Structure formats: C-alpha cells, structure tokens
Amino acid sequence: MLFLVQMQVNIPSSLDKATADALKKEEKEMSQKLQREGKWRDLWRVVGQYANVSVFDVDSNDELHEMLSALPLYPFMDITVTPLVQHPSAIATI
Numbered sequence: 001m002l003f004l005v006q007m008q009v010n011i012p013s014s015l016d017k018a019t020a021d022a023l024k025k026e027e028k029e030m031s032q033k034l035q036r037e038g039k040w041r042d043l044w045r046v047v048g049q050y051a052n053v054s055v056f057d058v059d060s061n062d063e064l065h066e067m068l069s070a071l072p073l074y075p076f077m078d079i080t081v082t083p084l085v086q087h088p089s090a091i092a093t094i
C-alpha cells in the first residue's frame, strides 16, 4: 500500500538547540533505516519550507501509523496522509 505523506516540521524556538539537534539526528537515522528497508520509498524537501513530501510503502494503515508516530520529530510535525493507487495511464510499474 502506497501513501503520500506530507510532514511540516514545527520545532518550537523554546526547545534548546542540543535537544533539537539530537532529535534531528535520530530522525535521520530512523528515516534512513526505513528507506533501506524499502518502507520509506521517497523523501523530498519542499523548497523554501521546513517540510517534506514522502512516499511510504507499507502493509497496512496501522503499520504506517506506528511508523509515523514513532518518528523522533513526530511531536513537532503536522502530518497529512493521502492513500495512493496507480493511475490507469501510468506506464511505470510499482
């Protein structure tokens, strides 16, 4: 199951820099592990925003929810999830 996931990151300025940097490092490690596993298929920066657009390939809604809610920056994110199916005119195979 493919999902488009949009994440807007809103780290409050009241969070100290060392904590924010540690969370960002953990986030990177976790996202790269999920990318290596093929679960986090695409990860794109939205130009001009502290936001990303991603595609996840997971087995269920529950799996995606568990994955997203386990992200270190999850408490500071606004997340939008859109389920995807292949367009009938698409020539790419999924």
Ligand SMILES: O=C(O)CC1=CCC(=O)O1
Pocket (backbone or CB within 6 Å): 007, 009, 027, 028, 029, 031, 032, 050, 051, 052, 073
């Ligand atoms: O910087 C972001 O968009 C948040 C994030 C998601 C995966 C990652 O490594 O950082």
